[in-house]
Amino acid sequence: MSSTKRQLSLGLSIANLGYHYAAWRHPGVPADGNMDFRHFVHCAKLAERGLFDLIFLADSSAVRDLDRPAIARDMEHQIVKHEPTALLAALAAVTRHVGLVPTASATYNEPYNLTRTLCTLDHISGGRAGWNMVTGFSIDEARNFGLDKLHDSDTRHARAAEFAAVLRGLEDGGTLDHAGPHFRLRGSLDMAPGPQRRIPIFTAGTSDNAEELAARSADVVYGGQPTIETARAYYASVKGRLAKYGRSPDELKMMPGIMAFIGRTKQEAQDKFDRMQELIEPRLGLGLLTVSSFPDYTGYDLDGPVPELPMPGGRKSEFIDIALDKVRRENLSIRQLYELVSGGFWHLGVVGTPTMVADVMEEWFTTGAADGFNIQPPCIPVDAEDFVELVVPELQRRGLFRTRYEGNTLSDHLGLHQTQQRAMPLPMPAAGA
Incomplete structure (x- = not known):
């Protein structure tokens, strides 16, 4: 952003059909939308109309919880999904500005292949690629990659830190000769450096290992705090770790999730929430x-x-x-x-008018709880449309959000500057890794 005034960053999470578990039953939601490309085109263009920094695709490479027969599989809209990087590559062709952030695991990928994939996405999108780096938490996902159990947290996070450092080395465009605890490679990426040179890395998690990984390797943290008190503590904890890696607090964006039921009146918002609860x-x-x-x-x-x-x-x-x-x-x-x-209020939940939603966001933004938000619509696209049409103008009126795109890349939107184009220190091996 060229403006000197600090403004919100906004992401739109468009995985599945929404963050309410009965979303597929809402009459304004395409029940088969998870496999319909037109659904995602609509959502991506909606995010761009709302001037969002990015669209975000959560993912796990598995049908989870296969060992739990009590789960109503026929009523879960999350059970089928596209591979996120391929989907976002297709969406790059029908959008011009909005950032594209797929999820990919540092546990079940190799750095060379994933760097190649992400840099390709960065090239074809004109510099709009990001990467949500996860370490995996599902035994079903581990089994899909030949494992009988999950790696322990120390091992997964040490591997992720090394993975991110190798990715940064490959992005630079030179020849990398790396031998570490988890990866060995000697070579260079078979393409020119991407338009951003440095693809923004997103992480999440509240464990000590997750916070340390974020401070070392991430540009954005997708937080998950339900109250402003816990969010402020989390914000301070993660940003307080940055100095040891030679980083300043403004080099890392904290973007907690927010799920809002929005009505022109408080009663209308409450009615929307109540109707969704009745569909469970x-x-x-x-x-x-x-x-x-x-x-x-x-x-x-x-x-x-x-x-x-x-x-x-x-x-x-x-x-x-x-x-x-x-x-x-x-x-x-x-x-x-x-x-x-x-109801889906795992993160911050709000039921109210556009003014009420904006009040909450402004308080979090101005009191050390957030640098922006990932919008988690209860139902996609209907609740995302409400946010774009009703809340975005209120945020703009307050001077909290852009009125036009001022840059071309995801890094531009997020305000990540060239001062961050530096080598990332390789991590020491974790104990027992």
Whole structure:
């Protein structure tokens, strides 16, 4: 951005049909849209009309949770999907400005092939490629690549740090002679450096390893904090690690997810939310509880109190603790619990008017909780259209968001400057790696 005033970065996550688990049942959503290229063309052009920095495609190379028969597979719209890099390469031909960020695993790819793929995307899009670097968390994905179990976190994150450093070395266009704990290669990329020279890397995660990887290797962090207090702590924690890698705080963008039900009145927004909750089939809701590591409540009275059952394998998470605390405080039923989980508010959730949504975003942006947001529409495209038509103008009115594209590349949109065109230090091997 050429403007000296700090402005929001916005991404639109267009994976699947939306972040509400019943999205495919909404009358404004194409139920078969996951495999329909026209659906993604519409969404990409919508993001560009809204002047978004980027579109984002989450991914895991697997049909997950195959060992859990309670999941209602016939009611899951996430079960089928395109490979994200190939899809975004096609979308590059029908867009001009918006950035294109696919997800690809550093655990199940090799640096040379992926760098070659991403640089090709950067060339054909005119400098709009990014990479969401993940390390994998699904046993089903591991099995698809010949493994019987997941690598431990230290190994996965050490491999990812080395992967990112090798990618940076290949991007420079010279001959790389690398021998490290996880990768060996000697050669150069068989193409000219991409228009950006340095493709922006996105990461996510709240573990100590994930935060350290973000501070070392990432340009953008896709955060997942549900409250402003936890978001500020996360923001400070990740940015506080940058100095040890010779980086300044403005070299890393924090872009938490936000899921908004938007209405011209508060009641209209609440009605939209309530209608979506009513579309959750009980079999889907119960299955989602098991996926989320809650006990299997099949056979219990859905409108009765949540029974005290042991957690599967003793597994608990911060989200489960928060949800179960709410269950106890408000005496929720099983139905109300799966509605809570199915509603999709894993990140920041807002039900309100454009002004209310913009108020929340502005507070997070101006008080050390966010540098921008990844918009997670409950239903795509209808809720994304609401955001573009109703919230974007309000953000522009406040001077928080651009009124036109001022650059050509994803790095331009994000304000990532040439001062970042430096070699990335190779990581030391992790203990036991």
